[in-house]
Amino acid sequence: MPFQDDSRGDEEKLNPSEGHLLLGEDSYSADEHVKHQPVRHWRQGLRPFHVHGILIFLYSVLYVALVIPTALRTVPGRDPEEPPEAGHIPLPSREALIWEKRRFPTDITDNPLAGDPRPELDEAWHRLLLNDNILVPKDYLDELNLTSIYTRDGLHGVASLSVYHCLHCLKKVKRMLFKEHYHKGKSEEAMAREAKHVDHCVEYIREALMCQPDLSLVTFRWINNTAQHEDKSAFYPTNFDVSMHTCARWEPLDEWAGGRRFNLFDVDLLQRPQPDGHT
């Protein structure tokens, strides 16, 4: 990430990370492509007037007719031509995902994560991000064709689960809302950097929301005395979120990350490039 000034993570139970059962299906896509391979073999093996070729051809026809439709049926809604994906949720953390149905309390009055700047709010957001940087085996990163920065022994790379990067970004947005408090006395130049960072963050959160669409329904109610409208007696349609959401429980996921937490201030534990002239 181009912006990474917030190397502290968090751990906390409050805010749910959104998730969807559909994501688990990504793990099947690789197998699907393995199943396609006999078709490829058939193409390579077929020679004109060759008995084996014809037999393989017949097998392949049977395979295409019987096996592939079955395979596709077990993975509804996936385009078999899609390239295999690594999956939106890193494999090791899937073991930490426990799904439940719940409502969003969206409590802005009695919630340490909401409201004006105060020590309780800062502490709650700090705890939420405590585990944002973790160590993952280098082998796993290699498997995903990802590079990162590595520990001195070369066995681990530093990474963040995307949900933590979203939370980090949300924190940046929240801090910009109260910039007189959080960015007091900063130069114009520093504020321009902050503004760019927040723009990056809004974009990242947008991408994450659209990546894992929460399709539960937010309904409407007639509400009078609304904050947004001048006429306090008139009733206006107002969003009201009463649906059940399919959510991953936050604690097990955060515990999983907590067990792998890495403090980015421990730069000496990493293979750190030296500036020219140093040894």
Ligand SMILES: *[C@@H]1O[C@H](CO)[C@@H](O)[C@H](O)[C@H]1NC(C)=O
């Ligand atoms: C792996 O990443 C490198 C660059 O980081 C890229 O050139 C290469 O095509 C990637 N390979 C695969 C299989 O994705």
Ligand SMILES: *[C@@H]1O[C@H](CO)[C@@H](O)[C@H](O)[C@H]1NC(C)=O
């Ligand atoms: C809003 O509607 C309720 C129920 O009809 C009514 O009792 C209340 O006086 C209304 N409030 C305002 C500000 O008009």
